[in-house]
Amino acid sequence: MAGVPQRLRTTWREVPLARHLVLAAIGLVLVAFTLPAVGDFRATQLTELAYIALAAAGLTVLTGLNGQLSLGHGALMAVGAYTTALLLDERDAGPPLVLVVLAAVAATLAVGVVVGVAAARLHGPYLAGATLAMAVAVPGIAVHFRDQLGGEQGLRTYTPEIPGWAADAAYYLTGSDPSRSTYVAFLAWATLLLGLVLLANLARSRTGRRWAAVRDDEVAAELAGIHLGRARVSAFAVSAAAAGAAGAMLAIADRNVAPGAFNLNLSMTLVAVVVLGGLGSLTGAIIGAAVLTLLVSFGPGLGRSLGLDDLASEQVAPLVAGLVTVAVILLAPRGLAGIAQGRLAARRARRAYTSAPSSDGGSPPSSSTPAGSGSAGTSTAVSTPTGKGTP
Amino acid sequence: MSASGSTTAPDSRADTSAPVLELHDVTVRFGGLTALDSVGLAARPGVVHGVIGPNGAGKTTLFNVACGFVRPTSGTLLHRGAPRARFLPHQLAGLRVARTLQGLGLFDRLTVLDNVMVGADRTARSTFWGGLLSTPGSWRDERAVRDRAMAQLEELGVAQHAGRYPSSLPYPVRKRVALARALVSEPELLLLDEPASGLSSDEMDELAGLVEGLTDRMGVLLVEHHMDLVMRVCDEITVLDFGKVIAHGTPAEVQTDPAVLAAYLGEDVA
Numbered sequence: 001m002a003g004v005p006q007r008l009r010t011t012w013r014e015v016p017l018a019r020h021l022v023l024a025a026i027g028l029v030l031v032a033f034t035l036p037a038v039g040d041f042r043a044t045q046l047t048e049l050a051y052i053a054l055a056a057a058g059l060t061v062l063t064g065l066n067g068q069l070s071l072g073h074g075a076l077m078a079v080g081a082y083t084t085a086l087l088l089d090e091r092d093a094g095p096p097l098v099l100v101v102l103a104a105v106a107a108t109l110a111v112g113v114v115v116g117v118a119a120a121r122l123h124g125p126y127l128a129g130a131t132l133a134m135a136v137a138v139p140g141i142a143v144h145f146r147d148q149l150g151g152e153q154g155l156r157t158y159t160p161e162i163p164g165w166a167a168d169a170a171y172y173l174t175g176s177d178p179s180r181s182t183y184v185a186f187l188a189w190a191t192l193l194l195g196l197v198l199l200a201n202l203a204r205s206r207t208g209r210r211w212a213a214v215r216d217d218e219v220a221a222e223l224a225g226i227h228l229g230r231a232r233v234s235a236f237a238v239s240a241a242a243a244g245a246a247g248a249m250l251a252i253a254d255r256n257v258a259p260g261a262f263n264l265n266l267s268m269t270l271v272a273v274v275v276l277g278g279l280g281s282l283t284g285a286i287i288g289a290a291v292l293t294l295l296v297s298f299g300p301g302l303g304r305s306l307g308l309d310d311l312a313s314e315q316v317a318p319l320v321a322g323l324v325t326v327a328v329i330l331l332a333p334r335g336l337a338g339i340a341q342g343r344l345a346a347r348r349a350r351r352a353y354t355s356a357p358s359s360d361g362g363s364p365p366s367s368s369t370p371a372g373s374g375s376a377g378t379s380t381a382v383s384t385p386t387g388k389g390t391p
Numbered sequence: 392m393s394a395s396g397s398t399t400a401p402d403s404r405a406d407t408s409a410p411v412l413e414l415h416d417v418t419v420r421f422g423g424l425t426a427l428d429s430v431g432l433a434a435r436p437g438v439v440h441g442v443i444g445p446n447g448a449g450k451t452t453l454f455n456v457a458c459g460f461v462r463p464t465s466g467t468l469l470h471r472g473a474p475r476a477r478f479l480p481h482q483l484a485g486l487r488v489a490r491t492l493q494g495l496g497l498f499d500r501l502t503v504l505d506n507v508m509v510g511a512d513r514t515a516r517s518t519f520w521g522g523l524l525s526t527p528g529s530w531r532d533e534r535a536v537r538d539r540a541m542a543q544l545e546e547l548g549v550a551q552h553a554g555r556y557p558s559s560l561p562y563p564v565r566k567r568v569a570l571a572r573a574l575v576s577e578p579e580l581l582l583l584d585e586p587a588s589g590l591s592s593d594e595m596d597e598l599a600g601l602v603e604g605l606t607d608r609m610g611v612l613l614v615e616h617h618m619d620l621v622m623r624v625c626d627e628i629t630v631l632d633f634g635k636v637i638a639h640g641t642p643a644e645v646q647t648d649p650a651v652l653a654a655y656l657g658e659d660v661a
């Protein structure tokens with residue numbers, strides 16, 4: 001970046017929005033050109049990747065940045081998904097999609113505040129247990145309110161037609177009419193990128209710093225004037241909002257919302273994605289989601305080619321996901337994004353040493369500290385929520 | 392017992408400025424154990440007030456009462472003359488009181504700079520929504536907070552470590568970072584819990600100079616075991632033993648007080 005004017009560089013460093021918007025715009029352009037080329041099947045997979053990544057991004061902010069564990073984020077996705085399905089329950093008569101997604105976010109946010117208030121009082125295994133209970137109980141609610149929520153069958157979701165301007169734009173860009181799958185995939189990715197920009201902004205802001213302070217030392221955070229409860233509840237609410245938007249995308253993509261989609265497996269997948277990607281890393285959430293969706297799509301085929309029967313083949317993906325997650329926890333606690341970051345930092349350090357030894361401002365390049373330059377900004381090491389008494 | 396087991400804030404000095412913090416007749420019981428017994432104490436602006444006493448005398452408990460971590464069994468706590476019956480630790484910063492912790496309590500996964508920026512949170516203005524949307528106002532405020540934090544690190548001579556993580560730094564540097572985090576909030580009263588522990592005698596000299604230099608801006612309440620430091624920097628000293636105030640006065644007065652000598656020799660002062 002030697003030739004870049006100083007002012008531009010300062011802006012890049014000091015204005016998170018500039019950084020995040022540029023990255024998101026690049027992402028959106030990539031998506032816009034990739035999606036029409038990949039076909040419906042891949043587009044559907046990319047949609048799933050996007051909403052899993054979005055929910056995981058919310059979870060990684062909660063767990064990585066604020067130190068609160070949630071094993072029940074799948075249930076929060078259900079809140080967003082059911083809100084969406086309830087609002088899009090009639091053919092051709094639904095409110096604008098933007099409002100539907102906002103309503104899903106708002107509803108999940110409200111639930112997130114309630115759960116967050118309870119969660120703020122809990123620590124470690126108790127918090128894990130409570131959120132796990134939420135993951136198990138919420139699908140049951142849908143079954144119980146058969147008349148309103150459709151029971152086991154769930155609710156049909158009517159997604160609006162592709163708006164004319166979007167179809168025109170797609171035709172102009174690619175020379176063909178977009179399919180429904182392509183359109184939904186684009187929606188999901190646009191939502192993901194917007195969500196990531198907002199989460200990254202927050203992580204880089206005073207709010208994110210407060211969350212991290214509460215995570216690292218409650219007593220010191222309180223002495224700095226931070227209200228522990230408010231910090232925890234706001235982190236939970238933000239995290240829930242991301243899960244709600246992800247749920248809305250799921251509802252639109254699947255055209256049907258049923259309790260089976262929000263089983264424990266979903267919640268555990270989100271945890272695995274976050275661990276794989278590296279706690280607190282937003283880029284890691286995308287990487288982890290990509291790895292897991294690939295696993296899910298190739299797992300059964302892999303199982304059959306290994307000579308397993310269908311039932312056993314279905315279990316290959318969760319098995320491998322579980323094993324990989326455990327391996328990452330044991331071998332690379334900072335996740336895949338952490339590994340990549342470490343490599344980058346090491347290479348930069350080597351270059352700094354060989355070219356200009358005086359250029360790194362006095363701090364030894366071999367420091368064992370987290371690089372802290374991912375999009376979430378703050379560090380990515382494994383967090384263990386702990387309670388503390390008086391100092 | 393030679394000194395008063397005083398029940399109100401002693402006012403022997405000619406200091407006219409009103410106390411930032413007062414404890415009146417404060418008693419704290421943990422079950423059967425009386426950690427503080429009718430303790431009175433006042434911390435004034437511009438005054439370094441030492442709190443000394445043998446291990447388990449109740450010094451940290453006194454700080455915890457002052458900060459709202461421990462609610463007194465009886466007695467009153469006043470900030471700037473106003474009684475604070477039910478106040479919580481996070482309100483302390485707003486009352487312009489800062490404290491360093493015996494165990495440092497640095498945020499391990501935040502950089503040194505971010506640690507100090509958290510300390511400056513009281514003066515930060517940017518809101519949740521400003522941060523979410525990354526408004527120009529929010530990043531201007533962030534820059535101001537960052538500049539203040541950097542200036543504080545520079546003042547304490549540790550600015551070169553701004554980008555490092557606390558765990559990678561030597562203990563004396565970490566102590567300075569913790570001090571910077573407390574000072575950056577521009578407190579009017581600073582509570583220091585054993586700031587000299589783990590420092591070499593040279594570093595202790597620097598610390599003494601530093602504490603003396605603070606008094607034009609704030610009052611200091613100092614819990615410390617190193618007597619040379621206490622005698623050098625303190626304007627007044629309160630001595631605790633078994634939760635009771637056994638002496639209060641200038642360093643010279645306290646040093647020659649028979650009750651204090653007895654307590655420090657481990658004799659029973661019944």
Ligand SMILES: Nc1ncnc2c1ncn2[C@@H]1O[C@H](COP(=O)(O)OP(=O)(O)OP(=O)(O)O)[C@@H](O)[C@H]1O
Pocket residue numbers: 390421424425426444445446447448449450451452453
């Ligand atoms: N939360 C608590 N529960 C029960 N007992 C406590 C608690 N906090 C302190 N104590 C007891 O109160 C007494 C005073 O403790 P405190 O920590 O205030 O002493 P101190 O003067 O700070 O000692 P030191 O110089 O060793 O730090 C001790 O006997 C201690 O064991």
Ligand SMILES: [Mg+2]
Pocket residue numbers: 450451452493
């Ligand atoms: Mg103590």
